Amino acid sequence: MPKDGGIGASTTRREDVRFLTGKGKYTADINVFGQAAAIFVRSTVANGVIKSIDTSAAESMPGVLAVFTGEDFVDVGGNPAGWLINSRDGEPMKEPKRPVLAHGKVRHVGDAYAAVIAETEQQARDAAEEIIADIEELPAVINMADALAGDNYVHDEIGTNQCFDWGWIEDNRAATDEAIKNAPHVTTLELVNNRLVPNAMEPRASIGTYDAAGDSYLLQTTSQNPHLTRLLISAFVLGIPENKLTVIAPDVGGGFGSKIYHYGEEALVLAASKKVGRPVKWVADRTEAFLSDAHGRDHVTKIELACEKDGTFIAFRSETLANVGAYLSNFSTATPTFLHGTLMAGNYTVPNVYVNVKTVFTNTAPVDAYRGAGRPEATYSLERVIDMAARELGMDPVELRRKNFIKADQFPFASAAGLEYDSGDYDALMDKMEAMIDRKAFEERRNASEAKGMLRGLGINAYVEACGIAPSNLVGVLGSRVGLYDAATVRVNATGNLSVMVGAHSHGQGHETVFPQIVADMLGIDPGSVDIVHGDTSKIPFGMGTYGSRSLAVCGSAMVRATEKIIAKAKKIAAHMLEASADDVDFTDGQFTVKGTDKSVSFGEVALKAYIPHNYPLEDIEPGLEETAFYDPANFTYPSGAYACEVEVDPETGKVTVERFMACDDFGNVMNPMIVSGQVHGGVVQGIGQALLENTTYDENGQLLSASYMDYVMPRADDLPFIAVDHDGGTPCTHNPLGAKGCGEGGAIGSPPTVVNAVIDALQSGGKNVTHIDMPLTPSRVWAAMNNA
Amino acid sequence: MYAFDIERPSTIADAVKALKDEDAQALGGGQTLIPTLKQRLAMPSALISLTGIGEMKGVCLADDGAVCIGGATTHATVAKEAAAHYPGLAGLAANIGDPAVRNRGTVGGSLANNDPSACYPAAALGSGATIITNTREIAADDYFQGMFETALEEGEVITEVRFPVPEKSHYQKFVQPASRFALVGVFVAKYADGVRVAVTGASENGVFRWSEAEAALSADFSAAALEGLTVSAGEMIADLHGSPEYRAHLVKVMTGRAVTAVA
Numbered sequence A: 001m002p003k004d005g006g007i008g009a010s011t012t013r014r015e016d017v018r019f020l021t022g023k024g025k026y027t028a029d030i031n032v033f034g035q036a037a038a039i040f041v042r043s044t045v046a047n048g049v050i051k052s053i054d055t056s057a058a059e060s061m062p063g064v065l066a067v068f069t070g071e072d073f074v075d076v077g078g079n080p081a082g083w084l085i086n087s088r089d090g091e092p093m094k095e096p097k098r099p100v101l102a103h104g105k106v107r108h109v110g111d112a113y114a115a116v117i118a119e120t121e122q123q124a125r126d127a128a129e130e131i132i133a134d135i136e137e138l139p140a141v142i143n144m145a146d147a148l149a150g151d152n153y154v155h156d157e158i159g160t161n162q163c164f165d166w167g168w169i170e171d172n173r174a175a176t177d178e179a180i181k182n183a184p185h186v187t188t189l190e191l192v193n194n195r196l197v198p199n200a201m202e203p204r205a206s207i208g209t210y211d212a213a214g215d216s217y218l219l220q221t222t223s224q225n226p227h228l229t230r231l232l233i234s235a236f237v238l239g240i241p242e243n244k245l246t247v248i249a250p251d252v253g254g255g256f257g258s259k260i261y262h263y264g265e266e267a268l269v270l271a272a273s274k275k276v277g278r279p280v281k282w283v284a285d286r287t288e289a290f291l292s293d294a295h296g297r298d299h300v301t302k303i304e305l306a307c308e309k310d311g312t313f314i315a316f317r318s319e320t321l322a323n324v325g326a327y328l329s330n331f332s333t334a335t336p337t338f339l340h341g342t343l344m345a346g347n348y349t350v351p352n353v354y355v356n357v358k359t360v361f362t363n364t365a366p367v368d369a370y371r372g373a374g375r376p377e378a379t380y381s382l383e384r385v386i387d388m389a390a391r392e393l394g395m396d397p398v399e400l401r402r403k404n405f406i407k408a409d410q411f412p413f414a415s416a417a418g419l420e421y422d423s424g425d426y427d428a429l430m431d432k433m434e435a436m437i438d439r440k441a442f443e444e445r446r447n448a449s450e451a452k453g454m455l456r457g458l459g460i461n462a463y464v465e466a467c468g469i470a471p472s473n474l475v476g477v478l479g480s481r482v483g484l485y486d487a488a489t490v491r492v493n494a495t496g497n498l499s500v501m502v503g504a505h506s507h508g509q510g511h512e513t514v515f516p517q518i519v520a521d522m523l524g525i526d527p528g529s530v531d532i533v534h535g536d537t538s539k540i541p542f543g544m545g546t547y548g549s550r551s552l553a554v555c556g557s558a559m560v561r562a563t564e565k566i567i568a569k570a571k572k573i574a575a576h577m578l579e580a581s582a583d584d585v586d587f588t589d590g591q592f593t594v595k596g597t598d599k600s601v602s603f604g605e606v607a608l609k610a611y612i613p614h615n616y617p618l619e620d621i622e623p624g625l626e627e628t629a630f631y632d633p634a635n636f637t638y639p640s641g642a643y644a645c646e647v648e649v650d651p652e653t654g655k656v657t658v659e660r661f662m663a664c665d666d667f668g669n670v671m672n673p674m675i676v677s678g679q680v681h682g683g684v685v686q687g688i689g690q691a692l693l694e695n696t697t698y699d700e701n702g703q704l705l706s707a708s709y710m711d712y713v714m715p716r717a718d719d720l721p722f723i724a725v726d727h728d729g730g731t732p733c734t735h736n737p738l739g740a741k742g743c744g745e746g747g748a749i750g751s752p753p754t755v756v757n758a759v760i761d762a763l764q765s766g767g768k769n770v771t772h773i774d775m776p777l778t779p780s781r782v783w784a785a786m787n788n789a
Numbered sequence B: 001m002y003a004f005d006i007e008r009p010s011t012i013a014d015a016v017k018a019l020k021d022e023d024a025q026a027l028g029g030g031q032t033l034i035p036t037l038k039q040r041l042a043m044p045s046a047l048i049s050l051t052g053i054g055e056m057k058g059v060c061l062a063d064d065g066a067v068c069i070g071g072a073t074t075h076a077t078v079a080k081e082a083a084a085h086y087p088g089l090a091g092l093a094a095n096i097g098d099p100a101v102r103n104r105g106t107v108g109g110s111l112a113n114n115d116p117s118a119c120y121p122a123a124a125l126g127s128g129a130t131i132i133t134n135t136r137e138i139a140a141d142d143y144f145q146g147m148f149e150t151a152l153e154e155g156e157v158i159t160e161v162r163f164p165v166p167e168k169s170h171y172q173k174f175v176q177p178a179s180r181f182a183l184v185g186v187f188v189a190k191y192a193d194g195v196r197v198a199v200t201g202a203s204e205n206g207v208f209r210w211s212e213a214e215a216a217l218s219a220d221f222s223a224a225a226l227e228g229l230t231v232s233a234g235e236m237i238a239d240l241h242g243s244p245e246y247r248a249h250l251v252k253v254m255t256g257r258a259v260t261a262v263a
């Protein structure tokens, strides 16, 4: 049983009080005395040469304080790529500069080429319309295959649209080719992992404030990791010394990856504030979010599965074109490579894996990590081709997977794609899932659907992913230019309550509830006396923020280490107070007790002593009770899951309805089951959205046709079934002190293939010879597939 | 949004007068117009709100049994107050947008706008309704003139819409999944002198009557009567939600379902 409010308790989320009563304080809610407004002027063409920009009329408009163009930033740096990927031939990737404002050329619809600063937003908008830009439209490069074939370059200076051509693992290439050539059965599938627009509820916003007196800057911004944003602005873009720049990410209304990155708008409001001598605020509207937030996914893949006639896997080989859009966003080169290729052995003992990824520049919005980042793409390719193979071999899809699963006693397991999975039990997850879905009764449910004229299908899926990113040494070898540790400072206040400063950033995850549960559990105190401080670089230690399901596994571990240091020091203080040796002092339930006696002092008394060190051994122990730990894990964590869903397909209209959905996940030890359930629900909803609804479409001229909610389908409550989740009894992570694996992305990783597998199953049951449909499986696509078959 | 003035007249006469100003524009529930203004796609100098005009609001019955709806009546009011008299129409109103849209949006605004995917045009055309303005009465068959095109003159105000009540009727809507307007919507109404079938969402030319289906259903009011019919994809809308062929197919499926719902 979890302690009251301690580790494992489903404590309700304390932050929800403010979120649900409208008291959250988001960047747009902040108004600074004297602030001016910034409006960006964005390209309406996907590719064009900027011949001239005449800002004179705009500058003389009422209220205008300044107008910026790309010309103003030619002397500062660009927004860099965070990972250096080398091509198969050893050539480093192509890294064209990503300027604060477009200069010379605009490269996608929504590319900002000017900005107006005015007294009011209205005046800035009015002036923005008076900017006369002579932009000569050029043909756009939208389709990746065209981009690689032609000589119309997104960045002329690099003379190619290919960023890199990566092989993983290049040394396994020949063996994999050979294995596939000789295999008794090969299943081949070409598929698209559709581009998604992240659509955080809160659009991006930034306020830049320059303080001339201290020659220092404050950036309040919608960020998932304020320290990285500060580092990028300081070291690469504007060169502001880190000690002169504070970045605060206050309440942030969702990110899903899109707010990991630094964007030019952040640099602009800082530079503008210095120029106009006023705070400068920008709040994106929804259209800007659609056009300029980093999008997700967008892979085109050919995957092959080679196996024996009995279904034993021999090899996976895949070739992927991954769209990076018009510029490299900070993690965009890591997502299709090390977050994707390394997972291409899946949950399986398959001996041969080879992955080739070519990343391609196109005249579209930049593409980067979005919930799951690379792992959904890997899982989708694997679990779709396995399902197809099961059909071709006439095998049960569950049995085919089980036959090839890494077994519970094989961990730690070195996968053929180069990772060492530390723990897992995939058969146990599959058992649980089969029981949950009540597979035996599926035929009855299918018959009932057919009696209504509907086709019913069952889709299943298994996934493993790598998160809790990650070990700095490993990511360093893989090309990361940053470390991926995290940090926490545990400050015990004199009166015994705690402020815990963490490098992770909570933008919906519930850290303010869960992190105190852990610290309070360790100290045997009430979680209500622990508060989290996050998101402010002037208050927190240098951490790497929240994404890749890393907050608990990495930052939480740092917090555990810091709390252990607190306990160790407090024990020494208690020993002094109890006139005993520290070795003889036990600490349980918030009490320090001399072993075998009833002599004890409470945690609170020790805290007070630390800050009022009268009669205190100052020569041996420093006063105060505050500790910091940096934690860099030994490995990724490897959550896994078995998912199932049942769909009904209306054979007349092609409309798919998800009737049932079951998610069985292994997240290791779970700190707050309710919050974890919420994370799975959210991920599954986004996965169902990707599978059935979200259809990001650029036309051949690079216009985003799905640039508003009139055309971009966000999943809504009535699109969704009840989602049953189970994450009890996971296999603990073996290398972090909490035994926790990340839970933020599993839902989005596991669900798309589950849904698509179910739809194919439904169509096949209806006698339609449909083996694959590309996501999203909209009614019209399903109908077309049925009718061409 | 650009700056504009707003006026709230309380009579039709005052509204019509205010609308004489060249750059003035009528404001119904604002569910279409306000988003347009927010995107700076229109620049009226003044908005003349119609929702404070008592004589343009409410649902009543005419002597001939027709349901009369004031031009500034919201969808929610129609859903509630027309339910007893004309359930097919009330059902259509009840499924427009979401509660917020239904409590603001008006029948006059919807018909004046004549969005090719809107629901009300199907009901008006399918019922052979009469659109009444401050100057004249227009038969639905003459009123709809293509996507976003109507017979309305500049400054003309829809004050009332009169719907003859059929024996049976049903609106079958296949939603466009993002906007939840009609990807294809079919309004079927069976009158003593024949069946009317009006289709929205599908055609490049806006709402239209499917006359072959009308003839077939007038002879035999059952989904089976549609079996031999086909709909040409020729003038159907193509967009990312559906091809012309898909829409043509849905017209027939939705018509059949509408008939089955009440046959």
Ligand SMILES: Cc1cc2nc3c(=O)[nH]c(=O)nc-3n(C[C@H](O)[C@H](O)[C@H](O)COP(=O)(O)OP(=O)(O)OC[C@H]3O[C@@H](n4cnc5c(N)ncnc54)[C@H](O)[C@@H]3O)c2cc1C
Pocket: B025, B026, B027, B028, B029, B030, B031, B032, B033, B034, B050, B071, B072, B095, B096, B097, B098, B101, B104, B105, B106, B107, B108, B109, B110, B112, B113, B115, B117, B118, B119, B120, B156, B157, B158, B159, B179, B180, B181, B182
């Ligand atoms: C989220 C959302 C979902 C929606 N879903 C649907 C749906 O499923 N089906 C559907 O049919 N519609 C839908 N709509 C549209 C809705 O029905 C609107 O009410 C309708 O389009 C316009 O009506 P309005 O009263 O809001 O008009 P306004 O937006 O105020 O005006 C629209 C146009 O009509 C003019 N106008 C307004 N009233 C009159 C009048 N009495 N006489 C002459 N001209 C007038 C205005 O000048 C303007 O040009 C949706 C809207 C939204 C925002």
